[in-house]
Structure formats: structure tokens, C-alpha cells
Amino acid sequence: MPEDTLTNRLYEQIAQIPIRDPHTHISPHQPAARCLDEILGYHYYTELAHSAGMPHNPLRPDYPPRERCRVLLRYLERFDNTVQASWLLEIAQTFLGFPKSRISAEDADWLWDKAELVMSAPDWDKQVLTRSRIEEIFLTNDFDDPLEGFDTRLYVPCLRTDDLVFRLHQEGVRQRLARATGIEIGEVRQLRHALDRLFEHFVRHGARACAISLPPDFTPLPPEPGVFPRLDSPSPELSRYVFWTLAECCQDFGLPFDLMIGVQRGVYRHGVPQGQDLFDQRTSLSQYRELFNAFPRVVFCVSVLSSSQNPELVAFSWIFPNVVASGHWWYSNLPGFISRDLTVRLQGVPKSKLIGYYSDAYKLEFVLPKFNMFRRVLAQVLAEEYVRGRGWSEEDAVQLARQILYDNVASIFPAAKRTE
Amino acid sequence: MPEDTLTNRLYEQIAQIPIRDPHTHISPHQPAARCLDEILGYHYYTELAHSAGMPHNPLRPDYPPRERCRVLLRYLERFDNTVQASWLLEIAQTFLGFPKSRISAEDADWLWDKAELVMSAPDWDKQVLTRSRIEEIFLTNDFDDPLEGFDTRLYVPCLRTDDLVFRLHQEGVRQRLARATGIEIGEVRQLRHALDRLFEHFVRHGARACAISLPPDFTPLPPEPGVFPRLDSPSPELSRYVFWTLAECCQDFGLPFDLMIGVQRGVYRHGVPQGQDLFDQRTSLSQYRELFNAFPRVVFCVSVLSSSQNPELVAFSWIFPNVVASGHWWYSNLPGFISRDLTVRLQGVPKSKLIGYYSDAYKLEFVLPKFNMFRRVLAQVLAEEYVRGRGWSEEDAVQLARQILYDNVASIFPAAKRTE
């Protein structure tokens, strides 16, 4: 906690704002962790432990989970400087009543036992939701997700489309699409029909966004009229065709399109699961100019993987009415990057077009410490730039926080009319 | 205003330094605004309002101006977080006596009426100049500007050359050139002769710089000897030829060359006027290496559009004697970017080679709030890095400010010998 009292006061008020988390990987069927292994199994910990020297062996599925946690906490000593380690500490303190200010290898058994105890409560997920003041959790749903068995007002479906755009040439993906929609597409011109079915299904179940992650060299362009790429082999043309058709669906069904730009998959081939992807900074939002021009009614919520691209994101969301600057994604999700990136977004982009933060979490327990990390940075920026720098009242500063963290989630991702 | 008292003291002293503004778009024939519409018509407001949802209709020329201002101030509520909105507030407070600390839609009529009242004073531009302590305003003149009817010591002509470099293939541009110089160029080898006439005309009227904005992929190279690109169709060769010839003229006539690097024109095709341009971060000052080598006696005052390119600008102006780091252009003109970019320029570039700031303003009223924004950042950097960090006296810190803001404008853009 920073010692500045103004910043502290702002933080305390911002921490009262309930959380609407507009992008996560949480499963609505198992939203909270059931044991310490599901906390320490988060790829941030496995990849940092591996980066710091941990071999792959403890990550094998048949490795005893309690022992795996012991191993991970031994390696934690090598990366306890990271902000990811501070999330773990905050989880331990907030949800497990951990009394110390640092976690070391000797705490492994205490943490394991305490986690077993509290996480086995039948209402554990509700406890986490309540203690974290979480109101909405946006999901990342496979396109063939039945979207059933959970409260879609709390767990908001979002259609994730990476499989469609980059793997439609795989027969398995097309079979899943056929099963989900009842439409077998033999050629690409039938795609739109199948996607309409998907979008109908998602919107009917309360979906509020379509989402995709994109590699640095992706450049969406409209399909050439009358030219239809082959379905059965991968090609940039096929990916662009599918992507463009998805944007048309977003327009017709009124869904915002989350673009998470810049990830290169599988760069570190021997990395731990989900710890293999990196990026190439030689990319530009300028690659998306035709898309942004072509779909003025689709709201594109853009995240960039490299903080160096933030100046582009500021400029594009300042100029294009349909481009929204969204959160601090993955490798950009460090307080040092957030502080700089957030400051200039607030200074240059209409406040109605900023999505302050999303957690990207896999388990509910991570939502609070990640949001709190962002809230601390936000409180500092508001104190320095707005209250001290521009003479705003504290109320106005907190209201700005509320808008980018809470109000805008409702206005940018409006709840679709429900036909259920 | 920051609460730090040292910073405040430095700011107060820096604010006493008269303004020499080395790059604006002000018209010497109508330098100040005549009504609120000319303040709110600044593209920063129309584009931000449009970005925040305002349709094009209120920007039509036949739309009633008072009503247009009402509409814009209604949309202002959506971007009152931006620093651009803070310029408006400072203008209202400083020049219109606006008594509140925030502007809302209800203030539209008060502001309109007050602006009508004060701006109709026959000496309004003088009042703004005096209150802003403005000594020099550099202009942006079309190459065929007669440069007459104004005091060229106050309003300093600068030859803007985008039309020549990128649109000489257009017959209209060549006709304007013929009218301005009396020389009809039928082929490109006659260009130098016509340009000499232009430069003579500009220098005779007190011009102190040649200026151009350049797209991210522009790479100046010397023309191949004996090869002359066609005049009547656009080509990179033609643009490079004209550009290189301009650099030769700068050398022969002793004019600095302002290079504003990185803008991509017309990216958002349906944007409001002047609100359509963006950039592609994939550009490098390395593209200018041949130019900087070939013209050691031309001072190149370089601005970059993306803050991410600032490390290059620091390094190139640190190494090349003829490269000067100049201001904080357009999308980089946010305090968060300025703070970082300025800090490292001061730490790495000789102080004699820094042009602190230019306003880029279209109306005199904007010069003061924009310079004040820069002065606040500068005061903070000087307080932290020089007075506290290096033990400089406050006098020395203020003198550093004076050098980069005031002295260097005289030394880098020396007044040409006047033959008038």
C-alpha cells in the first residue's frame, strides 16, 4: 500500500466498487479452486517456476498434488519479487487467513491444509464472490459450448473464436461446428449460415461479446467478392474470410468484438502448458484499419500484448468511435506497464471508451488480487493527475474510476435482449 | 498544479519565460478566435466528440454555430477526463473569466455569450498575445503564400512542403508552383530552379524553417544521377526526388528542416476533418540515415508521432550534430508521454539541441494552456532530476528550461538576414 494518504483514501473508495470482470477463463461449473493445487497450477506460477529452473516432472498429471505444491513453493523463493507472487500472498492472506507477510517453502503444508479446509465448503465459490464483491464474470466459451447449467447473468457467456478463425481447416473443428449448429459446411460460402446459428445460440444464452486472440502478423481484409478459400487447408485467406464473417455477425447480432492482439503461439516449444506463447513487437493497429472502417457499428475492444504498442492503442481509440482501449493483457499486466499505459489512456481517450481492467483469471480467487493491483495503480494515477494535478474533487476522481471499471462494462457490453 | 512546493516554485518561474512558439498553424490574418465556435471547432474537440458518439451532422458548415457548441459541450462530458478538455477549461478561465472548475453542458450559453463579448474587441489578438506573453509565433505557410500583410517578426513564416513532396504530380499543384515562381516545370530537372525562387521569396520574408510531415514508410534517398522520375504520376521516386531537392535548398539557404515523422493520412475514412490520420509504429529514424549524413549543415528538427519512437529520437539527436529533438507532436502530446520522453531527452541529448515545445495551435488562445501543460511537466522533471537528483540550484534549473524553451528557438532558427 503506498504511504500517500490521498492515494490511500482513493484506493479505499475504489475498492468498494463491485467487480464486473469483462474477461476471464473461469469455468462456471467449477469457478473457485478446490485445493491449493488449483491455485498454484495457474500458468503464471508453473511457467515462472520453470523459468527459474523447475523441471517438467512435477507438472505431470500423475504427480502427487500436495508434493507438487511443495516443489512450486520451493521455487517461489526465486521469483517472490514478481507481482504474480504478490497475488498469491494476497490470496493466502485474504482467503486462507495466512498470517505472515511472505510465503516460503515451509508454508507449503500449512497452506495446503488450510486450503483443503476452506475450499471444501459447499458454498466456497459464493464466499469468494461475496468477499470479492464480484457481480459479473465474463467467460471464454468454446463455440460449441452448450451454455447450460449456470446463471448467465453472473457468468456471462462470450463466444471465443480462435478455433474458427485459425483451425477451421481441421476436420475436427468442422465436425464440432456441425454438431453445434446442425449445419455441415462443405465449402466456405456456407459458413455464414452456420455462424448465424452459433450467434443465435450465444445471444439467446446472454452472450455479451465475441472474442479472439490474434498473432502479430494478422491483417484482416474483406474477402475478395466471389473468391472462396478452400476449407481443408490452412491459409491466411481462410482465416481472413472467417474473421471477416465473424465481424459481420457481430454487427448483425450487436455483439462487441474483443480483439486481443499480438500473441505468437508456441514460441518456447518446451515450455509448460500455457507458458509457451510470446510476441513480436513488429505489429501495428494500422493492420486493422480496413476492419475498423468497414464495421462502424461493431465495438472493437482492443487489447495489446506489448506495452510499447500502447501509444497506438491510445491514438486509435481516440480517433475511431468503434475502438475501445481494453485492460492490460498478460505480459502488459505488470504495475509498471499499467501505470504508464493507463495514465495516457486517461489523458487521451474519452472516458466512455475505456475498459479499465479484466482479470483473465482461471479461478475466482485471482479476481480480487488482480483487480486490487490495478486499483492501487489507478488510485495513484487519479491522485497525481486528477486530484493534485487538475484540482478534481476526490468524488469526481472515484467516479472516473467507477466509470472505467463498472459503468462502462454495462454500456460497452449491453445485456442482449433475452429470449429465454 | 502539483502539490510539491519545489515543483510549484519552478513552475511559477518557468511560466514567466516569454513564449516563442516554433510551430503552429495559426493564421497571421486571423490569429485569435472570433467566437466560441472557433475554439470548440479545434479538431481535438470535434474528433473526441465524434469518437465519443457525436454524429457528423453538427459539423456541417450550415449548422448553427451556437447550437453546434451546445452539442459539443454535451459530448464533452464523455471526454472531460482528457488533457484536451483541460486546455478548454484553462482557456475559459484565463480568457473568458469562467469561474467554475469544470465545464458542463449547461455552461454552453454562458461561454458563448462571454466569448462573443470579449473576442469582438478589436484588439483581442493583442490581448491574448500579451496575457500569454507570446513573442513569436511560427506559421505553417503554403508554398504559394504571398506572406504579406503581417509582421513577420511576430508571425514567422515557415515553408510547408507536403504539397510539393507528395502532390507535385497533381496538375493543380504544379500550376500553383508556376504562379508562385513564374517557372513552369515541364520535367523534374527544372524543379530546383523553381524551388530556388520559393526559398528566395520565403527567406526574403523572414522565413526561418522549412517543414514537412512524413508517412511512416518514407525513406529519403539521393536521386540516382541522371535519372529523373516522371512529373505527372505519383511515385516514391518523385517524392524522394523533391524531398532531396528541398534538403539541398535548405542547405543553400540556411534554413532548418522540420521533419514531423510518422503520420498516416486518411486512416479513418469517415472521421471528422483533420480527425482521420493515425500512425504505424513500424518505422525507424534509421530510414533517414542517408539524409542526415548527406546534409551536415542542415539542422533537422525531428518530431516523432509515437512516443515509442522516442528512444530512437534521443539516440539520433545524441549522435548526429545536425539532428535536433523537437517537441511532443500530436498523439505524443499527452503529459504522460511528455514526462517520459522529456526526461530521457534531458538526460541524453545536449541541451543546445532540444526544442522543448511547440503548440501546433490553430488559434492563439491555445498556445498558453498547451505551453502551461508542458511547463508543469518540465517543472516536475527539473525538480526531481536536477534540483533533488543532482543538486542543481533552482536558478540553474530554470535556466535549463529557458534554454530549451526560449534561447534555442533563436539559436536553432536564426533570423535570416532581412533584405526587405
Next chain:
Amino acid sequence: MPEDTLTNRLYEQIAQIPIRDPHTHISPHQPAARCLDEILGYHYYTELAHSAGMPHNPLRPDYPPRERCRVLLRYLERFDNTVQASWLLEIAQTFLGFPKSRISAEDADWLWDKAELVMSAPDWDKQVLTRSRIEEIFLTNDFDDPLEGFDTRLYVPCLRTDDLVFRLHQEGVRQRLARATGIEIGEVRQLRHALDRLFEHFVRHGARACAISLPPDFTPLPPEPGVFPRLDSPSPELSRYVFWTLAECCQDFGLPFDLMIGVQRGVYRHGVPQGQDLFDQRTSLSQYRELFNAFPRVVFCVSVLSSSQNPELVAFSWIFPNVVASGHWWYSNLPGFISRDLTVRLQGVPKSKLIGYYSDAYKLEFVLPKFNMFRRVLAQVLAEEYVRGRGWSEEDAVQLARQILYDNVASIFPAAKRTE
């Protein structure tokens, strides 16, 4: 010195940590300066003076050295804002007893005379080592350096390989290689044999790293099996072949490989010696993906020349176990860049994989002021992010400093088994 007392306390403690400097250009045969000319002759001063207007003439070898220093100090007035000037002041104060807080042209003779006096002491280098608390100085050795006549535990040999990778097509380089190894390579497939001899020689003399600087467009790839590039003409294939073979040697001999990425040589052709190189920001660590995958047992200590590439460096050293983020190189070695780059490295990379700083110095006197510059930034980051921000004890914060500055130099560059 910053006024914050916590930062000051941390700085004082960090300043007690002895220096292990893992990359310099110091000569073990003449490590300290013998006169003021060897201080002011540092390329940072000659290039900044030249950038600020100094002609080449005073840099001629036959120019009287005392007069050269007078000239340089006259030009210093134009760049006394730079951090490089502050190193000079700290050297003058610490090693010459200079009593003032700023250096001006009038101090030239005083400084010259005092330098003559103290630097002529036969144990001057020992005095500098002691006063600077230097324990280890890593060298930059030509591949044909005999590595004799000095204490390799204090002056640690490192094999510099630019000549081999980029100039092996030159007959002179191949002759030097033949003399150094006794192996004349007539074709490239004999290279490995010669390199083995070099590595044996270096490891036998206590070498602890292999090092190279690389241009922005370099992309290491494994040689195509059975294809051998020609030795006698320069080609990307030849450079890649040599580079890959060096990486194999690093693996087999257990040497870390320092990669200093991004320099473009000879950009400013008329620059002063060592003041001609710049960079092109259009580069990516993604170009090194195959290398990092292929050599999991080689530790790659990566430096980047542009601070804009730091987000990539954070991400790659966060993910790849064999990538270490190393120091703040050359144009990135300004406190403003260091502060940002260091903050996010500490937040995102395991502390065991950070090499805090190296001086890159040519003379011992520069090691202390450069490390002190880094230490001030580090103290500030630790105060704000760790002690205030995360509630760490001051001891823990100082221990983090010790790890990245001192402990890691031992663990990342382990002393090879000595066979001497």
C-alpha cells in the same frame, strides 16, 4: 540524491555492496586512466561534444592532450544537462577531490593538473578499485587475446566474437584465427575445430562468458545440414553458421552467451570514433526463438539497445529458462529508461534471472559513477514498489538489490574449473 529518506537509506546500503561488473571494455594491462585525457576521451564525451558542435580536429592523435581537454570542457557547457556529464562530475569529486558542484571550462587546468598528480601514483588502479569496492571486472577480449599478464580472478576474460561472426570472410581475421589456434581453416566445416581451441584457451584462463553485439536484422537459424557457406565472401549464411557454432561451443564448454542486440554500425559515417553507431527499432527477440529453443543449456544474457524493446525482454526472460535480462545498454543507459525498464523486470522476471547492471566502462574510474547512477534508480524502485508498495522490510529490499547486482553474477557466470 533524492530527498526521500527511505530511498536514501536504501541507497546507502546498496552502495555498500561490492561491485562485480559483468561487462566492461577495460584493459587489464592499463585499467585506470593515466591522465584527464583518458577520462575525457571516453566516446560519450567526444561524441556529445561533437554533437554539440565540436569539430573533429581536437580529436586528432597529434593534438595536444591538455588543449584537447580544454576544448572538450568548453563544449561540456552545452551538454552539462546529460547524465554522462554527471558521471564526470562524480569522478572529479570522488577521485580528484574536485570541490565544486559543477564543472566549467575554467576548471580544465585544475582538473588536468590534479589528474596528473593522483593518476601518476604507481598504485592508482588499486586506489580506484578500493575506493569503488570493485571485486570483479569482466573484460571484452579479442578472440586472439593471449590472456596473460593479469589476475584473471579480478579481470575476468570474456570471449568477444563479433569479428568471427561478421568478419570471418576477411583474410586478416582468418589469419588471426590461425595464429591463435594453430588451425588454418580452408572451409567453414573446419571452423568448429578451431573454435574448440579458442574456447579451451579461454576457459583455461578463467573466461566466464562469450559475448557479441548484433545488428537489428540478425536472425540466428541452424545451418542447413550438409550446406556450408563460402568462407571468403560475407553472407548472412556465413554469419549465421559461425554464430550457431559458437552457441554449440557455449553449450559444450558451459559458457553463458551475452547477446547485445540491436546495434547498427557506422550509421553516422562522419562521427567521432565509437560515435557512429545507432539502431533501428524494427527488431524483435522473436528472431531468436529458434536459438533459445535449440540451446536450453546455454544461458543467454540478453541486452537490448532500445528501451522500447524492454517489454519483449521482460516477456522472453519470464518464459524462457535460458534467457536472462541483462543490464541497461548504451542508449538505454539513462536513468529515465532504467527506471521504467528495471521496474517491470523486477515485477515480471524471477529475481534469479536478472543481471542488474554492468558499466560497459573503458576505464576503472567510470565503474563507480555508473553503478551509483543505477543504484539510485534501484533504491527508488525498491522504496516505492517493495518497501512502501508491498510492505517488504528494508533488509529484504537490500537483499533483492544484492541478488541482482552481486549474487547473480556468481550464479549466472560461474567460475569455470581452473586447470591453470
